[in-house]
Amino acid sequence: MGFVKVALEDWLDFAFPRLCACCSDNLLRTEMEICWSCYANLPFSVHGYGMENPVAKSLWGRTPLVGGYFLLNYKAKSEASKMMKALKYDGGVMMAEKLGELMGEELLKDPNYRPFSHLVPVPMHPKKEKKRGYNPAYLIALGMSKSLKVPVNEKVLIKSKMTATQTKKNRLDRWYQTSHSFEFVGCDDHWDHVALVDDVVTTGATAERCLRSMYVNGVVSASLVSLAYTV
Ligand SMILES: [Zn+2]
Secondary structure, X not given: OHHHHHHHHHHHHHHOOOEOOOOOOEOOOXXXXXXXXXXXXXXXXXXXXXXXXXXXXXXXXXXXXXXXXXXXXXXXXXXXXXXXXXXXXXXXXXXXXXXXXXXXXXXXXXXXXXXXXXXXXXXXXXXXXXXXXXXXXXXXXXXXXXXXXXXXXXXXXXXXXOOOOOOOOOHHHHHHHHOOOEEEOOOOOOOEEEXXXXXXXXXXXXXXXXXXXXXXXXXXXXXXXXXXXEO
């Protein structure tokens, strides 16, 4: 049976070649959405979990945090940016989950990691999510949940207002854009040390809004975890 499956997969790869999201080379059966050589060249972060992590530093003096963590340095037009684009727009469902799982594994190895109680992905507006088919932050959280054994609560943080795409706006514009657009509606659970999970953190404006609503509505403490951080 195993042989038949492998033969079928080989035939599928031949008939419908899958391409690497970064370099567009043909992918091997054992490779996910990116090839091993692109994977090896991804700009992995050297920063550990904690308040000294740049993701946490981006919110210093703005909102309380237990710590911050991210996996990849994000730079426009880099390999990581191509991969993030694939993650967002080309249906990189498996890759988002896989990288989330890897991020969880890295956190478990980190001596400063303080276990999370819940994983709460930054929501997309329902209309936008319907158009795209999935929320990358949710898939990253699902992957993290596999390795960390912490539940994902994707329904407790709600985005209530449509915002324009944020890539070309400055911090002040983003502040106004994201103003009052997130609402934490968690029930009576004990929300002590929630990880807010996002795909990319740039200025931290979105995370700040989410965290403020979380603290006002019953979350005791939180960390910010992102797949990528803009350097
Ligand atoms: Zn590649």
